Amino acid sequence: MNNVKLPEIINQFVEYTNARSSKDFINLFTENAVLNDWGRIFKGRYSISEWNKNENIGKKSQFEILGNRKTSSNSWLVQIKVTGDGFNGTGPMEFTIVGNLISSIKILPD
Incomplete structure (x- = not known):
């Protein structure tokens, strides 16, 4: 991956x-955002x-960014290592940003 500078919203x-801050986490998304897991x-x-509660922070997930590349003017493919009480492993997530919020995330098989 190219490892370009990521938008701050993806770093957040x-x-x-990682901080298990569900309130702050959900406020990263547009009202009509879509997450495809x-x-x-x-x-x-x-x-x-609900996904966050059952699949992410609720499973004590911890993320580490391993690499990334910009795929369009407002989309980034980010390789993430996940550990916790749920899924453990690496895989790509495709983020689409509108304004300063996440409008979609697609979690893809590695």
Whole structure:
């Protein structure tokens, strides 16, 4: 990956997950954001907060960015290492940013 400078919102996504700050985490998303977790679709902040509770911060996930590249004017592919009480391993996440918020995340198989 190219390891370009990431938008601060993506760094905050990692920071708030690692700090287990659910309130700050959910405020990173647009009201109508979409999170696609290997084909499971979560639409809107409420649905993403449920995913967060059951799959992310609720599982004590810890993220480490391993690499990244810009894929379009407002999208980045970020390789992330995940540890915790749920999924453990590495994989890509594709972030789309609108303004200063996350409008979508697609979690892809490695």
